[in-house]
Amino acid sequence: MNAVTPVIPAGLLQSVERARALLDEGDYVAARLLSAGAYEQAKAAVDHAQRVKASDRLIAKAREMQLSALEIEAMATVGLADEVDAAQAAGLISARGGRPKTVAGGDGFRIADLGVTRQQLHEARRLREVVRQMPDFVRVTLGERIKAGLSPTRANLRAAIGTASAGKADRGDNLYQTPPEATLSLLALERFSDLVWEPACGRGAIARVLEASGYQLRLSDLRDYGTQSEDGTAQEVGNFLASRAPEGGAGPDIVTNPPYGEDLNRFVAHALREHRPRKMALLLNLNVICGYADPDRTFWMEDHPPARVYAFKHRLPMMHRDGWEGEKASSRMNTGWFVWERQEDGSYGRSTLLHRIDWEDFAGRDPLSPNYAGAFGRASFVDVDAEDFTRQTPRRTLAESVEAVREQVRAWLAAARGQGRTQLDRRTLRQQLGIRDATAIALIDEFCAVGLLGPADDGGAHPILDWGSDAA
Template sequence: MNAPAILPANMAELPEVIERARCLFDQGDVQQALKLSSIAYDEAKAAARTGERVKASRAMIEKARRMQADALKIETICTIAMADAVDEAQAKGALLRGRPDKEKVQDADHFSLNDVGIDKRRLHEARQLRDAARADPGFVERIVETRIAEGLEPSRAALKKAAGHAIGTKTASDEERGLDLYETPVEAMHTLLALESFGLAVLEPSVGKGAILRPLEAAGYEVAIADFEDRGITTQYGEVQAVGDFLASVRAGDGFDIVTNPPYGIANAYIAHALREHQPRKMAMLLNLNFLAGFEDPDRCFAMDECPPSRIYVFTRRLPMMHRDGREGNKASSQMNTAWFIWERNEDGSYGGGFPQMIRVDWAKFQQAEPLAPGAGGCISPLVFAEPEEDFSRKTPRKTLDERVSEELARALIFAAEREEGFDTVTLRRGIGVRDSVAVALIEDMAAGELIARLDDAQWRITDKGLTALAATAAVLAGRKISHIVELEGE
């Protein structure tokens, strides 16, 4: 049978071709609809890839991918329909195998795979797609639209792969997904806690069954917990989880950082609500790495453009698969690239302050690492240096807190003198580049010596005694510099 007469001579004709394929399918002409949609798919795919190669406008590439997606949907439902027809014929004994005899060839009730334009390999793929779509009626639509939303090509290969991993997070139906409970791997928590420190009080608003809660408690944090569903989870102190929709929650005080793995289906709105309403001093979200992309959803744009994260820890080795809670049967391997996104609030209430720092980490290297002390805040570099050779065993000794305070006192006084409006621990820490524990100790030391005094409950200012001490320190430093110059000249 010849292909339909209308062929896509250029991009402008593709929408008409796709619409005709859809009409042919509705009229029951599955073979012709399949042929025409396949032609449209190939043309749109070629146009999109050519556009990328010649650096065409984003609008042109997205238009081509949209037509590729529409053609793929029609091609897929045609393929599924043909798989059904073949199976039905096989059940009735009407499917010809091998070389048919003359009587059956003349019998219109019998046909072969060649007659419907499908071979055994494509039939197997068609059955896989059919089975995935039966288990989840929205499977094809969701996979294709998810690819488009994430700026990825809506390809046959991606759809085939998704069908083969139909138990993964993107292929589960809304009913199966339930409340989006995919427990966080402990490997992710070991890595986070080895690299980031949070305030002592942490909120886990999607506690699930405690996969994030328990590692936080083991590291010494005091955790408040909540979830949409009451699973009877309690903290180590017996405090029962709150129950409610996080998107309807309101801010309660200013004492909580947030650490959670948000529900995939509402991640955009979830994160934007956390930043707008709760305004945490620090927040860690375990997300699909594709959260970096996307431009249409206003909540994602708010979280990534207006209130960008400070650091993003990209897992170079995929985390163990986060299977849906209650899932029975075979377990799929991980198909998702993930990362910890870290937001930190600035002194003026904003977030970010430049391009987020992208840090590649391998979770396997942090499974025996000690967590950072809770309450201090801050982070450390994930760089790991090789042990020195056995003939070079000297190690740099760690300085005590008192030694650090003594070294940084002059810089702290200079910073305080320049801050007419006052300062607190956070601004001091950032202003002179020290750890939170050092900043706290500096303030305590200066306050004990009456070098600074309180402006209010949180702010400090330098005193006259502090200015005098600063002047004396400057004179001493200047004298040392002069003595050093004299020594050099004497040499």
């Protein structure tokens, strides 16, 4: 790095501190102007620091300055929105729109005189509703990007406000119609069973493309949208979280755009735990690759990872909320198809391949034909709501997990011994069968106790012993 080239411009910290002082004093116009300039300086400093390969500490410091400036700019705009709203309530805004009168007999002060647009004021009002519930919303939300090694930007803030300010009544059941470009891309890359289950079918955006590509459908959703297949079969109404796998038979492959709200992690985990589809494709926000606090997400991203992820190089056409009548916009979300595929040993493997694709490349490409036909059972729905389902089916205990895979491990051990394998370690067991580490430990201890495995050597490998009739 060139020592004479400063990574963070001189005076940037002072500009941010002065802007914060102006915000505290209630001079929102000056605070917003000064913080906006500081934001641009900090953003340029981040870009420069990355180009000259500055230390992570300096890059993080520049990003922190960018966040501070953005936070001040946002809250100054909220303050201006408060002033405009108060002036409108008092009848002090001109007919064309403007700011409160500050001069006796003044006339014609417009909103534009504040240096903000009506759209910015609209966004500020939405942010105001959010910070009333969470005062540190901007810092907490965008601070996560800094922790992840990313820069906080105005676009990130707008996206966060949009997500946080859409109440449950507005979001409804998180129905966002999937653009056909997404499904066409998937079907040009992957084959599925000739019967596909779409368990969050909505108004049939994915279903229509599937049927046009030669697939038969089973449709269901939490709500009755009146969706039908081409042969007139109506969708079923049922909560996927309260669904049960078919008795005595496998279910069809699953393709859907699942609800992204608070039930997303449970939705994916339930599909893999309960239904164990031969193949499943879900259209997801690429951010799901990150995150560690939710055990359900750990279950489906680490313990039972997707075989492939097709990440779109650029964003899909906007998926607007069902019933949205506002201005249409381009998508702010990076998405991709996550594809799970069950292996011959019953697991979903241990690794994920990432492919970057451009959905525009698949607009005129023919879909692949179905590659698997069979007699599929039908999943059933339990007549309970999601909360009841959660209470009635608690997470598996360790003993229950061991019981569920015990015979599978026995069969694998027998096959391994028949193929000449003489040793087994915990890592191999996890990789081959896709089970949790705690389950692998418990099973190895159990099989050592009954004489199927011997004591571990210094490297943690257990000899696979000769099996007597009792042990087998």
